[in-house]
Amino acid sequence: MERTSPAGDAAEGTGTPAVRRWGSxxxxxxxxxxxxxxxxxxxxxxxxxxxxxxxxxxxxxxxGRCEHWTGAPGSLDVSWGAARRFQLTALVADQQVADGLDRLLSLWRDHLADVPATAGEDTAAVVNWPSRDADGVAALLRHGLAPLEVLAARTTPRAAPAEVPAAIPDGLPPCPGGSRIRQAGPADIETVARLGVEIIRWDSRFGTVNERTDTLAAMRTEVAGLLSEPDPWTWIAGRDDTGAVGMLSAQRPPAAGWITPMTGRVPAAYLMLMFVAPDERGTGVGAALVRHFHREIARAGVAVTLLHHELLNPLSAPFWNRHGYRPLWTAWQATPASAVR
Ligand SMILES: CC(C)(COP(=O)(O)OP(=O)(O)OC[C@H]1O[C@@H](n2cnc3c(N)ncnc32)[C@H](O)[C@@H]1OP(=O)(O)O)[C@@H](O)C(=O)NCCC(=O)NCCS
Known part of the structure; x- marks a missing residue:
């Protein structure tokens, strides 16, 4: 991604204080x-x-740096959010953060007002702001932005060597309710894609995610790519009688390179998809899948695991927090993009 720009040059002046604040x-x-x-x-x-x-x-x-992004029609990207996004990256010096961000957001609002496409219904204005930088919250709210999505992070705990198995025993840990966990393979594309679409359907209640007419086809393509890799980090929980009841799918660090710039820690993995069928929720299937994944994470030497969840999804935040994830970035959004005040 391009690093120098008129705003980038000017940002040199904010660099050192911002480094100090973010670091602390x-x-x-x-x-x-x-x-x-x-x-x-x-x-x-x-x-x-x-x-x-x-x-x-x-x-x-x-x-600030404003990026204008248009999702490729038929891609899975446009199921995770608006088809056109106007995204602000904001750097604010550590003195009077609220006022500096407020003025920057006013400049951005005026810029977006000059871009006719921001009025389109399928658009969003997005600001990724460090979740713990609470001094910016009032300014973001004042400009009509809502906190809708979180990028959460879990640092891999240092385990005693005895707690990290050299190999997962047969790869078939049991789950509650008689399910077993198994690694998915190319024969499971349809099952994993179907559960993946269920996540999008569920999350579309919470303000950013949209099921599109071609979401299932896009999900199949994505899943086929994941399952074509050797030793894919995708697992299915299932029983003989009911078939698949849950699924977890993640990208290993090389595939997760697109999200790595969001953290200072490497290697970073990315948990893409996680779903348990409604009738099976609350019985521990999700916990069993995550525990299994975390054993793989530890064995692979991953430093940090990232995942997105919808802030308003009432099942996500408590579940992920229970398993060691906490907010790193919050995506603040206005839809359509012209709604920034
Ligand atoms: C988030 C999700 C994967 C968790 O799976 P799960 O199998 O329900 O997880 P668990 O049973 O291990 O844990 C769920 C927690 O909610 C509680 N719970 C109780 N009743 C519940 C219910 N009807 N539904 C969901 N959770 C319930 C459980 O007791 C447990 O709490 P605890 O950790 O304090 O014991 C699942 O709810 C889900 O698929 N949600 C919809 C899709 C989604 O949100 N995916 C995540 C996107 S980031």
Whole structure:
């Protein structure tokens, strides 16, 4: 992703204080820069707008980079959010964060008002803001943005060697209710894709995710790619009588490179899909799948695992927190993009 830009040059002035603040509020954040505004799956172009807030002495107090992204029709990306996204990466110096961000968001709002496409219904304005940088929250709310999605992180605990098995015994740990966990393979594309679409259907209640007419086809393509890899990090929980009741699918660090700029820790893995059938929830199937995945994570030497969840999904935050995940970035959104105030 391009790193230098008019706003990027100006951001030099905010760099050192922002590094200090980010480093102190959250050790998992990356060094501040314009590379942590990634949009899943595809490159987004910096639109060239100069978004710089200067102090009375001319010093840079805040700088932003706005990227305009259009999802490829038929891609899975457009099921995870709006088809067109206008994404601000905001760097604010550590003095008067609320005021610096407020002024930067005003500049961005004025910029978006000059872009006719922001009025389209299938658009979103998005700001990824460090979840623990609470001083920015009031400004984000004031500008009509809602916190809808979280990128959560779990650092791999240092386990005593005895707790990390050299190999998973037969890869078939039992789950509650008589299910067993098994690794998925190419024969499971349809099962995993169907459960993957169930996640999108469930999450579409919460403001960002949309089931599209071609979501199932896009999910099949994605899953086929995942399951064509040797030793895929995709597991199914199932019973002989009912078939699959749950599923977890993750990207190993090389495949998760697109999301790695969101953290300073490497190697990073990404948990893409997790679903348990409604009738089976609350019985421990999800916990068994996650525990199995975490054993693989530990064996592979992964430093941090990332996942997205909808903030308003009442099942997600408690479940992930129970398993060691906590908010790293919060995606604040307005839909349509012209709704930024
Ligand atoms: C999140 C999800 C995968 C958890 O799977 P699960 O099999 O229900 O997980 P568990 O049974 O191990 O744990 C669920 C927790 O909720 C509690 N719970 C109780 N009744 C429940 C119910 N009817 N539904 C869901 N959870 C319930 C459980 O007791 C447990 O709490 P605990 O850890 O304090 O014991 C599952 O709810 C799900 O598929 N949700 C819809 C899709 C989704 O949100 N996916 C995650 C996207 S990021």
């Amino acid at each position: 509020i959250d050790p998992l954040l990356p060094a501040p820069g314009f590379t942590h505004g990634v949009t899943p799956g595809s490159a987004a172009a910096h639109c060239g707008a100069r978004l710089v807030v200067a102090g009375p002495g001319g010093q840079v107090r805040a700088a």
